[in-house]
Amino acid sequence: MSLPAPLAAIPCACLLTIVGACASPEGEGEGATEANGTAEGDESSGDGDGDGDGDGDTDTKLEPEVIWVMEDVVFYDGYAATVDEPVPEGVVRLSNSLHAVKLSDEHLASIQTTFKIGVVVGALCDNYDRIGSVHLALVPKGAPTYVPAEVERVELARFITPFMNMNKEPTTVPYEFDADNVVPILTDDELLAEYDLWFELSIFGVPYAANTEIPGCEERNDTQLGSLLFYTDSAEPAEDFNHLLPLAISESFNNYAEGASDELGVTRKTIEFELEQDTDNAQLVLITSNHGANAGGEEYIRREHYVYVDGDLALQYKPGRDSCEPFRKYNTQGNGIYGPSPKSDEEWQSFSNWCPGDVIDTRIIPWGPASAGVHEFVIDVPDATFVDGQGNFPFSLYVQAQ
Template structure:
């Protein structure tokens, strides 16, 4: 697999992390600070959008786009669910990193980000399709927060690494519900179709030089729960997190041999220097180089809208436009039809759900994502492309970022055949 850092327009990332505020140097932000709203993203017009919580009844799955090949005449194997991280405790995202016990084989980068290396045994279990599953458990954070799953490509044999110094891609993003740990249900499940990761996890050239680490990030703050949730006084543990892979051989493996990590949770807004092409616009350009002609390529994009202040971007659905080499490749407006499927997970009273169900029209009037839902991973087909420099642009022309608040954390990578 051809892989590496790419040539691109210099858009400095304040801290290239997988999770809003996953480093101690950065000032983290809540997914719904001040009582944020919710709905995850709807399927784009020319892309495949993946990501679902159990509350959706499994809707939103995709077989992905991009090539064939792999399973051939190989006999089908039994499906497997492979545990990667089990019941890892996350802590106050603003505080100094704790020195608390952590499962064997897991490293804690900080209170909001943990990682584990995929062993040869785990990699051997991966078949031709893949789903990523996360379960978040309630501890002493009763607000909606942002979380993510990432892959880190780490030099072979390293026992640890600095996230900002290795190539990483974000593969899934989610928003936790408002949860009271004393009320049922105390866990919320999420799932994403992620078969496009199989060529990465199975590539012998990549694996010869790199170990693959899965990261799980969940930002949390215990301060409100310390006062509001019985049993949380004086505690700084915020959530439990587990990560599983589901794999089977029901479809042929996708065929990609080039991976270009381009951005991971970069700031995207119109008021901070470097967060867009220029201050005052919500337009972000990324230039990159394909190492060779390709018969088939795709872009993998994750965005989510945040800003819980009055009139904030969290509350207003905006049209998003994606261009590749000047051609419109995708137009989408984030937001589910309804957040009602996730009401049962929001066991802490909050101003988003209120006491009674909302109509679809009410949800669509203000919500960009649902507390307790997955954010879609958008697969944007590109097709054949020539070697050399190319340009990706994402533009949200109507975004206003009232009061200089809010952000659209932006992640992007390219796969090519």
């Protein structure tokens, strides 16, 4: 899988290696759609009959749009005090590892009926694999900035950076996510009347190993470059949702920390939520990834995950790719994950929950009609052990309804 042709054709240095960068989705789950940019084959150009809005109108044919939101933003040591280095115009640094941009009226007017999120990460002085995310924040109208913990936010996409040596090519890695379900949020008149929509790019990094291991990184605290862009066209009708209910964003999920699960010793998390009115159709959007790099850690053991909605099994999945070899080329720093020679599919499947340099799947769980009132979401990973009280499954969830 690659980014759409219009993105790959952009004459920008950070996109020169973008084609063919992404891989197939994680292990197949039951009852869910994995929206991680897996559409292959016919890459729509917006030239089909009609204008893509489903009304049969053939008078207007919209051209696909590529929207740059951030370009080559520098990220810094995630553990250090926030730096005061300059940022590109329109970008707000919320912390060393989190930057945000308010969508302009022009951005919003460019959104058509389909939507892809693109991220490009560039190597600086962090040579380890790190977690990154794209978030959407609902910020009171007119605010020049905001405190993330004080506004509603949803995680739209998650990825893992490769082990990168900034002195070796390739020095950038691209990611793509199908996110058609985000269109109803970006075009909701009631939401836009109350909030400004800010997109956040988060890349956590630390420079300590690179300070001694990577020539040119001595005493530096810049960790990665990050770019964020959108691709939108009218190849398909827009999804029909008009209600957004954020429930969790990167919450701790493990069995050893107070409040990270229903009870200590159990890897089960229950979320109760309320629908204000009956809905003809609803879906839940879930992101999890398994971390814990200690011996016997959860990062290296594939576990069955079970999701229940109102007591019914809605999704069962086991994370992990068939192979991480497609991402070897981005791992230019020697590391213990890839090793010096290729691994077989069987070897990768024996321990790999995700690949450095790959996306983490966004799982869309169809729910269907639902009544007003209180409902219950449960995620359960019964075999997880979290050896030595280490590791975490960062957990994000939101509901869309119509």
